[in-house]
Structures are given as structure tokens and as C-alpha cells.
Amino acid sequence: MSEVEHSLARLGTDYIDLYQIHRNDHATPLAETLEALSDLVKVGKVRYLGASSMPAREFAKALHIQRERGLARFVSMQDHYNLLAREEEREMLPLCADESVGTIVWSPLARGRLARPWGESTTRSTSDAFAELLYLDVESDRATIDAVGVVANTRGVSHAQVALAWLRTNLVVVAPIVGASSVAQIDDAVASLELALTMEEIATLEAHYTPRHDFQGISEDADLQGVMARIPGFAPAS
Numbered sequence: 001m002s003e004v005e006h007s008l009a010r011l012g013t014d015y016i017d018l019y020q021i022h023r024n025d026h027a028t029p030l031a032e033t034l035e036a037l038s039d040l041v042k043v044g045k046v047r048y049l050g051a052s053s054m055p056a057r058e059f060a061k062a063l064h065i066q067r068e069r070g071l072a073r074f075v076s077m078q079d080h081y082n083l084l085a086r087e088e089e090r091e092m093l094p095l096c097a098d099e100s101v102g103t104i105v106w107s108p109l110a111r112g113r114l115a116r117p118w119g120e121s122t123t124r125s126t127s128d129a130f131a132e133l134l135y136l137d138v139e140s141d142r143a144t145i146d147a148v149g150v151v152a153n154t155r156g157v158s159h160a161q162v163a164l165a166w167l168r169t170n171l172v173v174v175a176p177i178v179g180a181s182s183v184a185q186i187d188d189a190v191a192s193l194e195l196a197l198t199m200e201e202i203a204t205l206e207a208h209y210t211p212r213h214d215f216q217g218i219s220e221d222a223d224l225q226g227v228m229a230r231i232p233g234f235a236p237a238s
Contacts, residue, residue, distance in 0.1 A: 001036070001039075001040070004016065005045075014044075015047055017048065018075075018076060019048070019050065020050035020051065020078055021037070021051055021052060022052045022053075023053055024054045024062075030058075030061065031065055034066055035071065037049050037071075037072065038072040042072070048072075048076070049073065050074060050075060050076035050078060051076070051078070052077070052079070053078065053106075056091035056092040056095050059074075059095060060095055062074065063099055074101060076102050076103065076174070077092065077096055078177070079092055079106070080107055081105040081173070082105070082107060082110045083114055083144050083163055083166060084113060084145075084209075086206075087211070087212065087214035093170060097172045102173075102175075103172050103173050104174060104176070104177060105176050105177065108163065108164060108167055109163055110135050110163075111135070113135055113141070114145060114159060115160040117145070117146075117159070118142045118145045138210065140208045144205065144208045145159075147208065148162050151205060160185070161188055161191055162192075162195070162197070164178070165193075165195040165196070165197050
């Protein structure tokens with residue numbers, strides 16, 4: 001309650017349109033968290049609630065508790081989804097579709113990998129160690145990025161436009177969170193809304209995907225330390 005009051009003061013507004021939790025605090029009973037969030041809606045401090053990266057089983061449990069207790073429900077899920085990371089198609093996206101929950105995906109361009117040809121480096125690509133864990137340099141990733149280039153060149157548009165347009169083929173995806181460091185990148189993202197991919201193009205983009213480890217919902221300290229130990233340049237806390 002106090003943190004929402006602080007946020008409202010900083011924002012200079014009376015309410016927050018969408019208030020999202022970031023992952024799940026396993027040290028606190030889930031029902032307690034959901035009750036507190038619902039209270040924020042009840043008193044008018046928050047209009048809608050959203051959740052973020054977590055296993056589908058946890059999200060299903062939260063939605064069940066909210067329904068069972070008559071609490072304000074989650075209307076959005078902020079999860080990791082793009083052409084190089086499609087594991088959410090197995091459980092989370094079908095769950096969201098069934099529960100009428102929209103998704104606000106993060107890293108829609110795979111931290112820039114889907115916005116440029118394979119092997120082309122940027123300042124971020126040479127300094128983003130965490131991306132090496134999310135997107136391993138496997139052959140299928142290269143083939144997928146090459147496929148994005150083929151469609152982009154055929155259509156006369158950018159790689160980013162193709163990758164973002166593909167997200168819209170899944171109706172559960174309401175909006176991608178697009179990071180931009182220039183006006184041109186914003187223009188690119190907006191232009192993707194006018195690009196409608198054909199079934200043949202979609203098949204080309206999806207043809208090379210291979211299953212990989214899903215890092216959704218890692219929030220336990222021990223798990224995080226294990227992940228960090230695998231990232232070059234990271235030293236796990238003692």
C-alpha cells in the first residue's frame with residue numbers, strides 16, 4: 001500500500017492504470033499477495049492488475065484463487081516471447097487465451113538479435129552477457145534470423161518489422177514492450193502494424209525453431225545464483 005502511494009506521488013496521478021507484479025514472491029503466501037493487490041483495486045488506487053514471468057502452473061493457481069475468492073483478477077501477463085523463444089506456446093499462451101488474459105511480451109526482438117542480420121554486432125550485443133544465456137548461438141537461431149532477413153528483403157522492410165509483425169499472428173499478444181534508442185526504431189515499430197504476413201511467410205519464420213530451456217519465473221535466490229554463475233563476467237554472491 002505504501003509503495004503504491006509513493007508511486008502515485010511520483011507520477012502525480014490518483015490511480016495507476018495497470019499495476020504489475022514482477023515474478024512471484026515465494027516467501028509470501030500467494031493468497032496474501034493476491035488479497036493485497038485486490039485491495040488496491042477496491043480502494044481505487046489501481047484499475048487493473050497484471051502479472052509477470054512465472055511458470056504457467058503458478059499463474060493458473062493465482063487465477064484460480066482470484067476467482068474462488070472473488071478478488072480482482074489479472075488481466076495481463078508480461079512474459080518472454082519472440083521468434084527465438086517460443087516455449088510459452090506450450091502452456092502459458094493457451095492458458096491466457098482460455099482465461100481471456102492478454103500478454104505484454106518482453107524482449108520481442110530477442111534483445112536486438114531479430115533486428116539485424118546474423119553476425120552483425122552492436123554495442124549492446126557485445127556487452128549484454130545475459131542475452132548469451134537466453135539466446136545461445138545455436139544453428140536454429142541463425143536459420144530463424146536468416147529467415148527473417150529473407151522475408152524482410154522480399155517485402156522491402158526491416159528485420160524488426162517482420163519480427164514484430166509475426167507476434168501479431170498470435171492473438172493473445174496484446175502489445176510487445178519495444179525498447180528504442182532512436183526515433184527511427186520507434187518509426188520501425190509503428191510501421192510493423194501495417195505489415196500482414198502471409199501463411200507461407202509465417203511458416204518460413206517458424207520452420208527452424210527448436211525447443212530450449214525456459215527461464216520464465218526464476219526468482220529463487222539459489223536459482224538466480226546458478227544462472228548468474230553461467231553468465232560470463234558474473235560472479236555469484238558468496
